[in-house]
Amino acid sequence: MKYKIFVDGQEGTTGLKIHDYLSKIPNIEVIKIDSENRKDFEARKAFINEADVVFLCLPDSASKDSVSMISNNKTKIIDASTAFRTNQDWTYGLPELNKNQRNKIQNSSRVSVPGCHATGFILAIHPLVAEGIIPSDYPTTCYSLTGYSGGGKRLISEYQNSNNQQLFAPRQYALNLNHKHLPEMKLYSGLNSSPLFTPIVGNYYQGDAVTIPLFPRMFNKKVTARDIQELLALYYKDERFIRVMPYDSEVNLEDGFLNLMQCNNTNYLDIFVFGHQDEILLVSRFDNLGKGASGAAIQNMNIMLGFDECTGLE
Numbered sequence: 001m002k003y004k005i006f007v008d009g010q011e012g013t014t015g016l017k018i019h020d021y022l023s024k025i026p027n028i029e030v031i032k033i034d035s036e037n038r039k040d041f042e043a044r045k046a047f048i049n050e051a052d053v054v055f056l057c058l059p060d061s062a063s064k065d066s067v068s069m070i071s072n073n074k075t076k077i078i079d080a081s082t083a084f085r086t087n088q089d090w091t092y093g094l095p096e097l098n099k100n101q102r103n104k105i106q107n108s109s110r111v112s113v114p115g116c117h118a119t120g121f122i123l124a125i126h127p128l129v130a131e132g133i134i135p136s137d138y139p140t141t142c143y144s145l146t147g148y149s150g151g152g153k154r155l156i157s158e159y160q161n162s163n164n165q166q167l168f169a170p171r172q173y174a175l176n177l178n179h180k181h182l183p184e185m186k187l188y189s190g191l192n193s194s195p196l197f198t199p200i201v202g203n204y205y206q207g208d209a210v211t212i213p214l215f216p217r218m219f220n221k222k223v224t225a226r227d228i229q230e231l232l233a234l235y236y237k238d239e240r241f242i243r244v245m246p247y248d249s250e251v252n253l254e255d256g257f258l259n260l261m262q263c264n265n266t267n268y269l270d271i272f273v274f275g276h277q278d279e280i281l282l283v284s285r286f287d288n289l290g291k292g293a294s295g296a297a298i299q300n301m302n303i304m305l306g307f308d309e310c311t312g313l314e
């Protein structure tokens, strides 16, 4: 039997990328709505209820509409939006979070794909909180450098079709300090409060580096940057998509610079640990359209359908 797969939002940035991945996966049948019907309620409802798995690649409000259209017990939903990420009836689609998360995803029919910045933050910080090294009341800060594809079709068009000189330089945003990923960053990191988080969008298509400065003197235990690298390497040793880089700054850099596009077009997330006994800098590098969105969505589908987790992703 071939599983039927439908992408609601098939002509958007994450939807197109998911279709790319699906084209490499055997034993599935991708069902596609006619382009002119892609926002038609009844047409979407019919496709959603016909499919075994639906990817929602839509704005939050449209995602909620799609979920309300389900009238059967069969359809599994993988939602790329922010709408359900902290909803307790849904499963957070980050299999590497802890030992139980993969199992929860496998047994769930409602999975939300983590936000890109949140993915980088949680995967770097969560093990250190869980192991009792970072106290849960530690006041974290974090910034993220991201390509403009993270902003979807509207931002892509702004960058590619405008002569606005301001777009040549990186731009900080979410300076109200209320970015939409904060609730999931708080909930799944294990911290009592969300980080002081500022993203920065650059004039390049894809690639993300989430950076977290830490002061070990505020930790529960005396540890160095090297200890943290070893702990993270151990925590993720069986994970195929998380690579903890060696503790050696020079090896990790290219002419002294970190190449944040190195994971592009892959589902890898690389964690770097820089620093010494007094200061530590964690960096998560990944493709915002890979492990930050569409790649993660496919990884979740593979788990939910019992496929090898890497199917279509290598």
Ligand SMILES: NC(=O)C1=CN([C@@H]2O[C@H](COP(=O)(O)OP(=O)(O)OC[C@H]3O[C@@H](n4cnc5c(N)ncnc54)[C@H](OP(=O)(O)O)[C@@H]3O)[C@@H](O)[C@H]2O)C=CC1
Residues within 6 Å of the ligand: 008, 009, 010, 011, 012, 013, 014, 015, 038, 039, 056, 057, 058, 059, 060, 062, 080, 081, 082, 114, 115, 116, 149, 150, 151, 152, 153, 154, 288, 289, 292, 293
């Ligand atoms: N880009 C990224 O890196 C990431 C995006 N996400 C999330 O994934 C979701 C999709 O984002 P992205 O692909 O970037 O966004 P885009 O703006 O590129 O695409 C959104 C798609 O949704 C369609 N759409 C909008 N409203 C409706 C509606 N009412 N009914 C049916 N279709 C509708 C649009 O149609 P039309 O073709 O007419 O424009 C478009 O094709 C968002 O929730 C976003 O936050 C998550 C992680 C990363």
Ligand SMILES: CC(=O)N[C@@H](CCC(=O)OP(=O)(O)O)C(=O)O
Residues within 6 Å of the ligand: 080, 081, 082, 114, 115, 116, 117, 146, 147, 148, 149, 150, 151, 152, 155, 180, 181, 199, 201, 292
């Ligand atoms: C450059 C840019 O605007 N990026 C988006 C992140 C996209 C993402 O991770 O996804 P969700 O929208 O699904 O949360 C932002 O910071 O809001």
